Amino acid sequence: MARLLPYVILDGNAKEAVAFYEKALQANVIGIQTFGEMPENPNFPLPDEAKDRVSHAMIKVGDTDMMFSDTFPGTPHVVGNHVTICIMADTKEQATEYYQALQEGGKVTMPLQETFWSPAYGIVIDKYGVTFQISTESQ
Missing domain, CATH: 3.30.720.110 (Signal recognition particle alu RNA binding heterodimer, srp9/1)
Known part of the structure; x- marks a missing residue:
């Protein structure tokens, strides 16, 4: 059976948001991965300003998972369209x-x-x- 999960996209402050929701919602942090920790792709070199941004993070609030990422540098971030x-x-x-x-x-x-x-x-x-x-x- 498939699961639906909220996915929040932020503009460089996903680590901060994960820490906030960890405390505010008494969540458990499952993991945080930055773009810099992803496998390298020689066809798509990673710019320095992307390396510390979050490519994927997950917390668990009760029985529900909630996921996060930062936008890639240069990608527009529109508040209101940042939850998928x-x-x-x-x-x-x-x-x-x-x-x-x-x-x-x-x-x-x-x-x-x-x-x-x-x-x-x-x-x-x-x-x-x-x-x-x-x-x-x-x-």
Whole structure:
């Protein structure tokens, strides 16, 4: 069964937000990874100003996970559009079904593809303007 998770996108202060929510919501920090800690990609060199920004963080509030990241330097950050919904699918096939259904009448921001953290990950803004990050937990 898939899970829906809130995903908050910030502009360079995701570490601060994680610490805030850890205290405010009595959350447990599951992990924080910066862009600088990700595997290097020779086709896409990482600028110095991106290295300390959060590429992915997760906290647990009760039984619910909440995720965070910072924008990549130069990417516009619009308050009001910075909370997305992440669908964690059980399988690649399930992720593909969600992705195809949500893109109808909407806009693909990132094609569904294999990444180093997921066998199927993509981003779609649906026809109502809601941004969905579709990810897969297993093969």
